[in-house]
Every structure is written in structure tokens, then in C-alpha cells.
Amino acid sequence: MRLRNKPWASDFISQYPQYLIQAPENQKGKWNELFGNDNPIHIEVGTGKGQFITGMAKQNPNINYIGIELSENVVVLALQKLVDVELPNVKLLNVNANDLTNIFEKGEVGQVYLNFSDPWPKKRHIKRRLTYKTFLALYETILADKGEIHFKTDNQGLFEYSLMSFSEYGLLLKYVSLDLHNSNMEGNIMTEYEEKFSKKGQRIYRVEVQYK
Template identity: 50%
Template sequence: MRVRNKPWADSYIKAHGDYIVIDPKNWLGKWQTRFIKPQPLNVEVGTGKGRFIIEMAKAHPEINYIGVELQKSVIATALRSFMADPLPNLQFVLTDGANLDEIFLADEIQRLFLNFSDPWPKKRHAKRRLTSPKFLQTYQRVLSADGQIEFKTDNRGLFEYTLVTMNNFPLRFDYVSLDLHHSPENEANIETEYEQKFSPNGPIYKLIAHFTA
């Protein structure tokens, strides 16, 4: 999907460097220094306009959060929403989620969120999906031994693909839902902007998984 350019994005990002990183490789091994205190670290890849990661940081002040987003105009929008009420346990990073193992140490992340990722439906683009084996290898390097991946989508094809790739990797499933919004777990569910808009059109699929030893 084409993202509309926002002329103000560059200057806004530069003006709020205390909360957003544009040179993430320079922060390898130093992420906790960007927060007021060291705490378990959770990361969302593809943070979009920021609603999910902001609400998670509000709900869990005992956890430090990082929202990773590749699109400058999109992350600038998330940052602007965040700056209306800044939180000490949330940072944003402008980078490609494929490079997580270049900006985080091994075992550094406790939980990884993948919310409504681009399904890349064409077969020749399968390696670009955030749950392809290439990406799973990266996640395995940066997740702690007891770390988990949380994945949500409204795309059944991507969900089925993810079940297969994770099972074959292998990962063990801790939770699988074919209709999250009509399950007991929905009570604690924090929605993304996309989820709020499109959930009336069909079910939301979710899984939680961890790598086996």
C-alpha cells in the first residue's frame, strides 16, 4: 500500500530525538539507557500509527516497549500521537524489521508483536512475509529463552501460512484463536487502528508461540 508523504515528518522526528531513533545500529547493547530504568523489553515490528504500542505501554509501566516501523510518514504519525501524552517506557525506531538482529543483542527481547503485517499474497513474495523462515531465524536470535511471538491478522491465508512455517521451524503454540473478538481473551485485547476499522468484515486470527529448545 502506498503511504502518502508527510512533508512535516522529517522535522518532527528530528525535533523529538529523545523518543525516536533513526540510527538504531548505534544503540546496539544500549537500549535500556533510553528509558528511565531497565525493565523487560517488548518490541512491535510494524507499529503503524502507534495505537497498539502506546496503549500497551500505558497498561504495563513495568515493561519497556519499542515500536519499529519502516515508513517515515507512518512512524511520524505514531510519534505525534504519542507526544500528546509521552510515556517513559516507550521508544520508537525508524528501521526495517528484517534487521532486528543487527540492532538488538541475542536474548534481549522478551516479547515480539507482529500485528496485521503485509500478507504479501503472491507466492514469489513469500520471503517478505514477517513470518517467513528468514524472519523467524532473526526473531530466534533476539528473543530470550522464554520469549514469545504474538501474531494477529485478519488474513486467513497469512495465518495458515504462519501456522505452517512456525510449526516447521519449530515453534510451540501457546495460544491459537480463529476468532479473537468472540473469545474470552478479547477482554484484554488491545486493538490496532487497522483492527478497529476492519474487524467488522470478518474474524481476527491470533497466535502466541515460543521457540523450542
């Protein structure tokens, strides 16, 4: 579903440069300096309205989180949420995931979260899936040794494709859940989509994979 255009978004974003970082390529290799500590950096690619990343930051104050969102009309909603809670360990970027290697130095990121990514179901759009091999190569470049991807979706087709893509790339499957909300996982932070789908009784799939 396409969100309505928000003509006020740019002005609102310009008021909070401490949260939504402009010219993030200038921070490449220096993100810990911006956060003012040496804590691990975790990124969420496709941060949506920000419920997951702010929840994770509250739960884990000793981890720095960076939310990446392409749509200005969406990232501004995450920014509003962040302004309300004033978390020092969260930054937001309004950029394309294809630019990750221009923004982060090799090994600068500890973990990548992919939550309810667009499934791009048509075969001709397969290269746009965030678990396609070219994206896996981007993540590998910026991740530290044995860095991980944590992936959640309600889409069974995308999940099955992603498991295959991870395996073909040579990633180690550390954890797989075919029904997350009926598993024994503790501390799960739900996204807005996750809440919506789970209330409808839809199954949530989750996998953790590690680069060797």
C-alpha cells in the same frame, strides 16, 4: 493502501530524538540504559500509526516497548501519538526489520508483536512475509530464552501460512484463536486496522508461539 507523502515528517521527527531514536545500532545491548531501568523489552515489528504500542505501554508501565516501522510517512503518525501521551516506556525506530540483529543484542528482547502485517499474497513474495523462516531466525537471535511471538491478522491465508511456518520452525503454539473478538481473551489492545476490520464484522485471528 499507500499513505500520502508527508514533506513535514523529517522536520517533525528531528524535534523528538528522545522518542524516535536515531542511529539505533548504537544502542545495541544498551537499550535498558536508554530506558533507565531493567524492565523487559517488547518490540512491535510494523508498528503502524502507534495505537497498539501506546495502548500496551499504558496498560503495562513495567514493560519497555519499541515500535519498529519502515515508512517515515507512517512512523511520524505514531510519533505524534506518542508525543501527545508522553509515555516514558515507548521508543520508536524508523528502520527495516531485516536490521534487527544490528540493533538488538542476543537475548535482549523478551517478546515480539506482529500485528496485521502485509500478507504479501503472491508466491514470489513469500520471503517478505514477517512470519517467513528467515524472519523467525532473526527474532530467535534477539529473543531471550523461551521468548514469544504474538501475531494478529484479519487475513486467513496469512494466518494459515504462519501457523505452518511456526510449526515447521519448531515453535511451540501456546494460544490460537480463530475469532479473537468472540473469545474470552482479556486486555486485548486493538490496532487501527483491527478496529476497522472488526467493525465490518471481519474475523480476527491471533496466535502466541514460543521458542523452545
